[in-house]
Amino acid sequence: MEENKNTCSCTKKYIAFLILALGILGAGFAIGCYYYHAKMDNNFVVVKGLAEQDVKADLAVWDLKYVLTGNDVIALQKKLTEQQNIIVNHLKKQGFEDSEINIGRLNTNDLTANPYRSEQLGTRFILNQTITISSKKVELVEKSIGTLSELVAQGIIFDNQEYSSPVAYIFTKLNDIKPQMLSTATEKAKAAANEFAKSSGTKVGKIHRAQQGVFSILPREEAPGVMESQQINKKVRVVSTIEYYLD
Numbered sequence: 001m002e003e004n005k006n007t008c009s010c011t012k013k014y015i016a017f018l019i020l021a022l023g024i025l026g027a028g029f030a031i032g033c034y035y036y037h038a039k040m041d042n043n044f045v046v047v048k049g050l051a052e053q054d055v056k057a058d059l060a061v062w063d064l065k066y067v068l069t070g071n072d073v074i075a076l077q078k079k080l081t082e083q084q085n086i087i088v089n090h091l092k093k094q095g096f097e098d099s100e101i102n103i104g105r106l107n108t109n110d111l112t113a114n115p116y117r118s119e120q121l122g123t124r125f126i127l128n129q130t131i132t133i134s135s136k137k138v139e140l141v142e143k144s145i146g147t148l149s150e151l152v153a154q155g156i157i158f159d160n161q162e163y164s165s166p167v168a169y170i171f172t173k174l175n176d177i178k179p180q181m182l183s184t185a186t187e188k189a190k191a192a193a194n195e196f197a198k199s200s201g202t203k204v205g206k207i208h209r210a211q212q213g214v215f216s217i218l219p220r221e222e223a224p225g226v227m228e229s230q231q232i233n234k235k236v237r238v239v240s241t242i243e244y245y246l247d
Helices: 002-041 073-094 138-145 148-152 174-200
Strands: 044-056 059-070 101-110 125-135 167-170 204-211 216-219 233-246
Touching: 044 174, 059 073, 059 138, 073 101, 073 125, 073 138, 073 148, 125 138, 138 167, 174 204, 174 233
Parallel strands: none
Antiparallel strands: 044 233, 059 125, 059 167, 101 125, 204 233, 216 233
16 A cells, blocks of 8 residues: 555656656747747848929919009009009919919908007008919920010019919829839839848838838939929929838
């Protein structure tokens, strides 16, 4: 009986030892697998792909703000209407249509209503109005700007602040070129990844993460103080950032 008890006790100890050993072995295997996958997940390269495309503005918005000053508001309003007709006729002569010409509201400024006015006022009223040309004929707009001297010769005074940069040239077809540009940026990023992989003795795998980037519309001829909206010719740029697995 005593011998059977000792045998049973040894068997229990052996089983307990075996279970402990299997547990340690399993834990070690799990840690090893985690480490392996962690190393693989971090084995990637980050590259950037640049795509640029030259484009041309397809819409021009041209503001013509003209001003009159005087002391007889009724006479000024009548003269402003006459000048409006002169400007509109001039624009039509250049080749613009009625649908492209929009007459803005009449603005009247009574200087005597200004609490900070000077005691001596040479002129009481300032009247101004803006005519906006919105046209897809961007070349015609650019050409017509040079003809404003003909209107000045007829006594029409344009607001200097507005006249200094009166036109905005706009590119409206960005969505049409986005897919092709993104494809180009991705191809260039993949080429950069392949070059890196070649030098490191690895192969490029699947995409780990991708960031499209922001599309920017820039002046084609970049110079200090040059605004994109002032140029008909522009360039669109996008930079995609892509992370590839390395096998």
